[in-house]
Amino acid sequence: APRAAYRQQTSDLDYDILDDLRSPRRLFPDAPFQRNRTGSADAPAEPSQNTLDSEKETAKSNGIPVSNTFGTKRFPQAIIIGVKKGGTRALLEFLRIHPDVRAFGAEPHFFDRFYDKGLEWYRNLMPRTLDGQITMEKTPSYFVTKEAPSRICTMNCQTKLIVVMGRVQDFLGLKRVVSDKHFYFNQTKGFPCLKKPEGSSRPRCLGKSKGRPHPQIPSEVLQRLRDFYRPFNHRFYQMSGQDFGWD
Numbered sequence: 001a002p003r004a005a006y007r008q009q010t011s012d013l014d015y016d017i018l019d020d021l022r023s024p025r026r027l028f029p030d031a032p033f034q035r036n037r038t039g040s041a042d043a044p045a046e047p048s049q050n051t052l053d054s055e056k057e058t059a060k061s062n063g064i065p066v067s068n069t070f071g072t073k074r075f076p077q078a079i080i081i082g083v084k085k086g087g088t089r090a091l092l093e094f095l096r097i098h099p100d101v102r103a104f105g106a107e108p109h110f111f112d113r114f115y116d117k118g119l120e121w122y123r124n125l126m127p128r129t130l131d132g133q134i135t136m137e138k139t140p141s142y143f144v145t146k147e148a149p150s151r152i153c154t155m156n157c158q159t160k161l162i163v164v165m166g167r168v169q170d171f172l173g174l175k176r177v178v179s180d181k182h183f184y185f186n187q188t189k190g191f192p193c194l195k196k197p198e199g200s201s202r203p204r205c206l207g208k209s210k211g212r213p214h215p216q217i218p219s220e221v222l223q224r225l226r227d228f229y230r231p232f233n234h235r236f237y238q239m240s241g242q243d244f245g246w247d
């Protein structure tokens with residue numbers, strides 16, 4: 001029988017997508033595996049040594065074991081580095097609809113917490129990719145880790161760093177495959193969710209930790225926050241050449 005690829009881990013990883021994975025449902029449970037897509041990409045960080053040593057990764061889809069020995073584990077060419085609570089999980093999960101994107105599912109926290117484990121440990125976490133596919137991960141705390149940029153550059157200075165903002169498919173040089181037609185606005189969640197894909201599966205939203213109820217914030221606190229962030233926002237508008245109108 002297929003074994004769990006990774007053991008469960010601490011609670012502060014971004015586990016929401018695992019709501020879908022603990023039962024072995026996936027975002028598109030009934031969709032065929034795209035090339036070498038496996039469950040291993042969705043697992044939490046901290047793989048067991050057995051898993052790291054194992055050449056053969058086995059995932060379960062619809063009760064059918066799927067062996068994945070194709071492709072190569074590569075360092076990510078693109079990393080979503082932030083910002084926290086900016087919709088980074090949604091971005092990664094939606095990008096993974098793209099057949100040329102493969103991602104490690106949980107947050108590996110390599111460049112902030114686990115750097116001493118070494119680059120090979122990190123590379124081993126990654127899903128296998130074929131030529132032309134992009135390997136990705138997301139760990140929003142890299143954005144607030146001062147060592148992260150130089151560490152990422154030590155791995156590969158060409159790594160594309162994504163802060164949730166705009167047209168990511170263009171930035172990654174991907175054909176625009178993922179579009180509005182994949183989503184619908186879910187009133188209960190208050191954000192876009194994936195539509196029912198081809199086949200019999202149901203629409204899917206991200207898990208319970210997304211779309212939390214927000215407290216009422218007193219207007220004077222909001223004003224203080226706006227005043228505080230205004231100069232930073234303006235500097236950012238200048239740097240990016242775009243006025244986001246956050247005032």
Ligand SMILES: Nc1ncnc2c1ncn2[C@@H]1O[C@H](COP(=O)(O)OS(=O)(=O)O)[C@@H](OP(=O)(O)O)[C@H]1O
Nearest residue numbers: 014084085086087088089090191192206210211212
């Ligand atoms: N389409 C879609 N799907 C899922 N989540 C969405 C989406 N759009 C925005 N959001 C909001 O993004 C917030 C979570 O951001 P992150 O995934 O970056 O959080 S984390 O930093 O990794 O914990 C989280 O906000 P809060 O619920 O306020 O925490 C989500 O509501």
